[in-house]
Amino acid sequence: MRYAQRVGRRSLLSRPVGLATxxxxxxxxxxxxxxxxxxxxxxxxxxxxxxxxxxxxxxxxxxxxxxxxxxxxxxxxxxxxxxxxxxxxxxxxxxxxxxxxxxxxxxxxxxxxxxxxxxxxxxxxxxxxxxxxxxxxxxxxxxxxxxxxxxxxxxxxxxxxxxxxxxxxxxxxxxxxxxxxxxxxxxxxxxxTWTMIYRKDLIGEDPPKTWDDMIAAAQKCQDENPGISGLAFHQSNGSDAAAVTYNTVNGVYGGNLWDAKDKLIDGVINDDAGQKAMDVLVNQMKPLTAKGSGNWFIDEVNAAVAQGKACIAFQWIAASGGLLDPEQSTLGSTREEIEQKLGFATLPSQETDLVPLGxxxxxxxxxxxxxxxxxxxxxxxxxxxxxxxxxxxxxxxxxxxxxxxxxxxxxxxxxxxxxxxDSVSRMRDMWNVPEYARLIDIENTNVNAALNGAKDPKDALDDIAQEQQDVLDSSGGSGL
CATH class of the missing domain: 3.40.190.10 (Periplasmic binding protein-like II)
Structure with a gap:
């Protein structure tokens, strides 16, 4: 599919939503x-x-x-x-x-x-x-x-x-x-789900197999290629962008978002594995991203890849089709030339091999x-x-x-x-509960703040845990 401007289909931005009073x-x-x-x-x-x-x-x-x-x-x-x-x-x-x-x-x-x-x-x-x-x-x-x-x-x-x-x-x-x-x-x-997009011409034909190896490969690529960032990933406070990124890292480092049976979040998402994941995200991955990327989402990550400005990127598969379009890429004048430079792989594993469900x-x-x-x-x-x-x-x-x-x-x-x-058997979703909209807003806001240096990573995760727990407690733990 082409990642291009659509013509002829009505956007709700271009007409009034009759009920939105x-x-x-x-x-x-x-x-x-x-x-x-x-x-x-x-x-x-x-x-x-x-x-x-x-x-x-x-x-x-x-x-x-x-x-x-x-x-x-x-x-x-x-x-x-x-x-x-x-x-x-x-x-x-x-x-x-x-x-x-x-x-x-x-x-x-x-x-x-x-x-x-x-x-x-x-x-x-x-x-x-x-x-x-x-x-x-x-x-x-x-x-x-x-x-x-x-x-x-x-x-x-x-x-x-x-x-x-x-x-x-x-x-x-x-x-x-x-x-x-x-x-x-x-x-x-x-x-x-997410795919890992990597520059085969810069880091090699074989993709990193572990998350730690991926970070090391991104660091090496960034050091050897001035002007190209090691990583590009979703960090925005909009939608579920920053939260999905943290949840993905949480999963591969063995963490859990909550204990669904006992309706517990505080003490689960912010346990040792959760803190390790936040440390990796903020202190190891974030320094490998481009300046000003703190509010990046789908479009910005695709632009970085298409313009040859990222060694490794993470993107939703359904949003990746335009990366192969030579009209939208500086990596080649044909799809074949682009594919010689871009590789697509399943996410690396670490303590587990979980991937996000989209x-x-x-x-x-x-x-x-x-x-x-x-x-x-x-x-x-x-x-x-x-x-x-x-x-x-x-x-x-x-x-x-x-x-x-x-x-x-x-x-x-x-x-x-x-x-x-290959990723279907590895998927993990978030909380499928009526309170989801409130839970995701809390997590997005705090993860984004940690990524942008506005909040200490540990404090951000502890705040997520406490505020999300308050939401579940105040609603009686409904939804499961």
């Missing part, structure tokens, strides 16, 4: 706290109650009238890829349907959806939620329960159970673990019209077919079905496709 922003703040209804936050120490209507097992009769099936996502290459793919392929089956993928900046993605959810009225039919948004949407009754529909229409055995759970299941007794008795509220749209699922708005809900269900059934998933892979998507992940269409689509397939 001050009153609704206040409602969103309530929803982000696990509320939205009087009892919407869950009981003391128990599982937050799932609400919202159930989708029928059988897709209702579809209309022959013109239908505009609208999605909401954030602004990045897969959004345009989805719109182009669906309008080219789905309309072969449903020529009366137009697919529209409306976008907002990543930092506004959560609020753009949950503002409308809080108003119980949406101008989108399918919400593309981050895996950790599901708990909040379910407990507030914002999305359809798809359990009966999925049992009737989807071959769940065709997916890695972790992916099926991460993109649709609530509750999750253990994050990412499939529970056949739990309800499903979504289906996979786009799988994702990607998103599709979820049907509880407030869409019955006609649009029926079309949304039909689209989801169509999209999850094995041949469609392979076509989606060839079009630049990252599929979730195992047969598509192992297909030539996907594995031959890019030099980083194999990286994703």
């Amino acid at each position: 001050a009153a609704l922003l206040a409602a969103t703040a309530l929803a982000a706290c696990g509320g939205g209804d009087d009892d919407g936050g869950g009981g003391s120490g128990g599982v937050a109650e799932a609400k919202g209507p159930k989708a029928p097992a059988t897709i209702p009769e579809l209309t022959d009238d013109p239908v505009n099936l609208s999605f909401i996502w954030f602004e990045w290459p897969p959004a345009q890829a989805l719109e182009d793919f669906a309008n080219a392929e789905y309309t072969k089956e449903r020529p009366n349907v137009t697919i529209e993928v409306n976008t907002v900046p990543n930092a506004n993605w959560h609020d753009a959806m949950f503002t409308q959810f809080a108003a119980r009225q949406t101008d989108f039919d399918i919400a593309i939620l981050d895996s950790q948004h599901i708990g909040e949407a379910v407990t507030n009754g914002n999305i359809l329960d798809l359990t009966d529909f999925i049992k009737e229409n989807i071959d769940t055995d065709a997916y890695n159970p972790y992916l099926l759970a991460a993109y649709g299941q609530y509750p999750q007794a253990e994050t990412g673990q499939r529970d056949e008795n739990a309800s499903l509220y979504g289906l996979p749209l786009l799988g994702d 990607g998103m699922g599709m979820h049907v708005s509880a407030y869409a019209s019955e006609e649009d809900q029926a079309e949304a269900l039909n689209f989801m059934k169509w999209f999850e077919q094995p041949e469609i998933q392979k076509k989606w892979a060839a079009a630049g998507g990252v599929p979730a079905r195992t047969d598509a992940l192992e297909s030539p269409e996907f594995l031959n689509s890019s030099p980083f496709a194999q990286v994703y397939t």
Whole structure:
């Protein structure tokens, strides 16, 4: 997929979001706290109650009238890829349907959806939620329960159970673990994880295998190549950027984000392994980054790689396609020349071999019209077919079905496709709880402050632990 400006698709920045009034922003703040209804936050120490209507097992009769099936996502290459793919392929089956993928900046993605959810009225039919948004949407009754529909229409055995759970299941007794008795509220749209991008011409053909070796290779490359930074990675306080970076380092050095069973964060994320990870991130990795990189996210990391200014970088696979485009790169005038310089590998291991789970699922708005809900269900059934998933892979998507992940269409689509397939068994997600939005904000703010020298790394991690623990305690530990 091309990491380029899209033409013709509506961005929510270029038109008013009809429901985004001050009153609704206040409602969103309530929803982000696990509320939205009087009892919407869950009981003391128990599982937050799932609400919202159930989708029928059988897709209702579809209309022959013109239908505009609208999605909401954030602004990045897969959004345009989805719109182009669906309008080219789905309309072969449903020529009366137009697919529209409306976008907002990543930092506004959560609020753009949950503002409308809080108003119980949406101008989108399918919400593309981050895996950790599901708990909040379910407990507030914002999305359809798809359990009966999925049992009737989807071959769940065709997916890695972790992916099926991460993109649709609530509750999750253990994050990412499939529970056949739990309800499903979504289906996979786009799988994702980080890839390590490295300059084969500068550090060699073979990628570093451990995190310590990676840091050493980045240091050596930086020392030997003035003007090129050893590392480029996400550090921004927006979205989940800085938090995912810390959580990834935490995982490879043997740390844990929390004890889900006992609802404990303080004393877990900031234990010896967690402190080691923060020290590595701030005192070993940060000095190898470019000046002014303290607020870098997807675009900035891609720019550094494409301009030949980084020895090693970490990036979401789904956002990496433009790196192979000679129109956007100074590393070669053809894709082949670029690939001679850039290598893509799975993340190095250290104490463990964990990698971050990325990607998103599709979820049907509880407030869409019955006609649009029926079309949304039909689209989801169509999209999850094995041949469609392979076509989606060839079009630049990252599929979730195992047969598509192992297909030539996907594995031959890019030099980083194999990286994703090899990474699925190593994935670790964050907290899939209704309080996610508050937890991620706390972590992002503090990690970003530590990376930018505004806060001592140990103090930042201790503050994360205490503030996140307060959120869980004040909500009764709901969500699991």
